[in-house]
Amino acid sequence: MNDVLAPPAHHPDLPQVPLKPLGKVLAVTSGKGGVGKTFVSANLAAALAKRGHKVLVLDADLGLANLDVVLNLYPKITLHDVFTGKAKLEDAILPAPGGFSVLLAGSGMVEYSRLTSEVRNEFLRVMNSLVPNYDVVILDTGAGISDVVLFAVSLASEVLMVATPEPTSLTDAYATIKVLVGQQQRQTIRVIINQATRSGSGVAITNQLQQVLDRFVVVGLNQQAIMRRQLMMQATPGCPAGVALGQIARNLEESVIPRAA
Numbered sequence: 001m002n003d004v005l006a007p008p009a010h011h012p013d014l015p016q017v018p019l020k021p022l023g024k025v026l027a028v029t030s031g032k033g034g035v036g037k038t039f040v041s042a043n044l045a046a047a048l049a050k051r052g053h054k055v056l057v058l059d060a061d062l063g064l065a066n067l068d069v070v071l072n073l074y075p076k077i078t079l080h081d082v083f084t085g086k087a088k089l090e091d092a093i094l095p096a097p098g099g100f101s102v103l104l105a106g107s108g109m110v111e112y113s114r115l116t117s118e119v120r121n122e123f124l125r126v127m128n129s130l131v132p133n134y135d136v137v138i139l140d141t142g143a144g145i146s147d148v149v150l151f152a153v154s155l156a157s158e159v160l161m162v163a164t165p166e167p168t169s170l171t172d173a174y175a176t177i178k179v180l181v182g183q184q185q186r187q188t189i190r191v192i193i194n195q196a197t198r199s200g201s202g203v204a205i206t207n208q209l210q211q212v213l214d215r216f217v218v219v220g221l222n223q224q225a226i227m228r229r230q231l232m233m234q235a236t237p238g239c240p241a242g243v244a245l246g247q248i249a250r251n252l253e254e255s256v257i258p259r260a261a
């Protein structure tokens with residue numbers, strides 16, 4: 001596996017070159033917002049940590065971060081401080097409930113609404129420092145196809161596209177997959193159907209998208225952990241969503257994540 005970060009293929013200033021596989025960076029993304037990217041990122045991280053992997057989740061939704069809210073963490077130092085040279089990278093990494101590490105971003109920061117060369121370079125620098133230290137780095141990205149989101153996704157070897165069964169979410173997922181296949185030469189994009197009411201409905205939905213999908217998993221609904229501001233994988237690991245995320249963790253382990261030493 002190759003841990004060297006390649007330049008993003010999509011950026012207009014850069015040549016359109018194929019990405020090198022990075023091995024252990026997973027981007028959790030979506031077409032439409034609010035479909036469960038942060039929920040999946042955090043609980044998948046917990047599932048992988050439980051299986052013995054050293055995991056870090058980076059809040060790659062740079063301007064509108066909300067991983068801190070989901071995890072009930074109040075960071076003093078964020079990725080913004082690292083990007084602007086006010087803090088060292090290691091001081092911004094926090095332990096999260098669930099046995100993994102997090103690197104949180106700030107919220108409401110307009111400077112991250114577009115991809116400047118500073119943001120791009122700092123992001124690459126941070127990723128190059130992080131990747132060798134973890135079995136897997138999960139990028140909890142923003143929704144859609146803005147250049148910041150596409151850049152974050154371009155840093156990953158694996159893309160997990162989260163969608164709900166709602167038609168608008170599926171249409172946006174399809175459109176985003178098309179962009180990723182076209183601009184980043186993605187061969188495989190894994191789709192997670194979140195908030196499915198029945199386990200079978202995810203199968204029907206992913207069959208509709210089957211031309212662009214390789215794998216599917218159904219994640220059921222579990223509201224209890226969220227109300228308590230606790231990780232579902234800790235509060236109710238045996239619920240359908242917990243079982244499904246455990247299965248996703250095992251699938252990823254088989255195909256992309258190296259075994260913990």
Ligand SMILES: Nc1ncnc2c1ncn2[C@@H]1O[C@H](COP(=O)(O)OP(=O)(O)OP(=O)(O)O)[C@@H](O)[C@H]1O
Nearest residue numbers: 033034035036037038039143195220221222223226
């Ligand atoms: N399977 C699930 N069971 C219960 N609650 C869920 C589930 N998936 C998501 N949620 C809840 O739905 C809301 C939206 O989820 P989340 O914040 O993970 O979405 P997102 O895709 O990260 O949103 P954004 O695009 O704003 O970053 C949150 O309150 C989250 O806790």
Ligand SMILES: [Mg+2]
Nearest residue numbers: 037038061066
């Ligand atoms: Mg989110």
